[in-house]
Amino acid sequence: MGLAIIFGLVTLFALAACVRELKKKHVFSLGFAFLTFAVFGWFTVMTVLDTLSTGGWGGGH
DSSP, X not given: OHHHHXXXXXXXXXXXXXXXHHHHTOHHHHHHHHHHXXXXXXXXXXXXXXXXXXXXXXXXX
């Protein structure tokens, strides 16, 4: 679950960066911030779902 917390923090920081760069209208850095938000957000959601569905253990394969 610690990994999900770290991924969640990175996701929140990337969301803050997206908002900041949108206000500054820096398209290049907005793209990287959004890409970071999308990737780490996806990993956060999938890690939490996996932890909840398997009880914190692997899938057994």
